[in-house]
Amino acid sequence: MNEDHYIKKIDRVTSILTQLQTKSIVRAQDLADKFDVSIRTIYRDIKTLENAGIPVFGEAGSGYSLVDGYKLPPVMFTKEEVLSFITAEKLMQKFSHESLDSHYNSAMEKVKAVIRNSEKNMVQNIENQIDIYTHRPEKPDAIKNIIPTILESIAEKNQLKIHYQNVKDEASERIIEAVGIFYEVNYWYMMAFCTMRKDFRQFRIDRILKIEKTKNQFLQNYGNIADYRKKSDEKKVQIKLLVEKKIMPHIVNSKIYYGLTAEEETENGMLMTFETEWIDEGFPRWLITFLDFAEILEPKYLKDTMNGLMNKISNNLNKK
Known part of the structure; x- marks a missing residue:
């Protein structure tokens, strides 16, 4: 086998290890589709990781994961990946919701902490050479940490109680089951099932005056937010x-x-x-x-x- 084959194998095995670090379960078929190889090749790559002392748990045909509690050294990033982080950071500064800013900044500090010194110099030199020009509404949200609260309610399947002000400045209290959030034309929105209307509604996040997680859980699995965006379009x-x-x-x-x-x-x-x-x-x-x-x-x-x-x-x- 030629040198190019071994380089591709090393890159693929390294990428599989990264997938195992970032996901709880990784299916062999998903890896095969991602890298455009056969499932048998993925089985051999998993065996390569095991032979290198990586404690991979799982079986062929189901899924793989790293043994709970196993720690790996920090991942090193390529120059191209570092440049993509800088660009993504600029986009986040312009388009992210203010309730996410501090969390993203903290995450970026951790990323920059494991970048090699040569890349750190490149980051300092290039950061001021990228800018994003866009309009953002000046009105701040009434609630700090609102998007993390919404996302937590989705993960925990807890209903939310909100006080919502519509376009006519009329306020009402709603009990909702959040499906997801989306960004559209300068504003963040939440798609949710409204228990009062018995139907799905979208709420502009900056119009939510008060929000709290309740102890009431919901059992419905709503699926992808894109499916409900399509249903919303049907009513237009x-x-x-x-x-x-x-x-x-x-x-x-x-x-x-x-x-x-x-x-x-x-x-x-x-x-x-x-x-x-x-x-x-x-x-x-x-x-x-x-x-x-x-x-x-x-x-x-x-x-x-x-x-x-x-x-x-x-x-x-x-x-x-």
């Missing part, structure tokens, strides 16, 4: 607009935020399709900023809403 209203091409550069950023799903260039303009839950307030108020360059094709309900909004604006302008 579809809107079709015909928009003059000359106004397109002025809405290029906001159109995604307001639910653009498709656009098609036609002889008469851009045919734009949206899906939104904001049919009563948010979408109409955005649309009014360029309505003189757009035609509402559907639904008729939106035309009625826009006429009502325009009449209200006209009445306010004509007041003496």
Whole structure:
């Protein structure tokens, strides 16, 4: 066997060891898929680790793990991995939730502590050469450590009691079962089953005024948050607009935020399709900023809403 084969084997065995360090159970089939090799090759790699004195526990066909309590020296990182950490740290500074910042900073300090001196110098030299430009809302959350609280409730399957303020500044108390969190257009949201509504709802995290874990557990396994995001999309209203091409550069950023799903260039303009839950307030108020360059094709309900909004604006302008 050639030298390249041995290098690949060493890299693969090292990666398998890292997987064993970071996961409680590692399946042979998952490793085979990850490294694009046969399961028999993975069995031989596991045997290589065992022969090197690594206490791997498990059986072929089920899963492998390191014997509980076994400690390994700190993992050393390659230069490329260190550079990816620096970039990820910049992204976290811009996009992470404030309740996660201190925890991530603490984790990064531990990572930097095991970096070789040559890489430490590189980190110092390159950190100021990377920046991320984005808009973040200035309004701070009312609750410290809110996202860790939500994630703990998911892991422990405990219901949460929250005081929530909606877009109309109306506050209510809810008992919810959290499914997951997601980030969308400058805000963090929580997807959860609301026991009051008997349905799934999404809550903007900065509108939660109070949160506490209850002792009430829930048995339902909700699965992946992406599945519930798709269900949420099914409840949205579809809107079709015909928009003059000359106004397109002025809405290029906001159109995604307001639910653009498709656009098609036609002889008469851009045919734009949206899906939104904001049919009563948010979408109409955005649309009014360029309505003189757009035609509402559907639904008729939106035309009625826009006429009502325009009449209200006209009445306010004509007041003496």
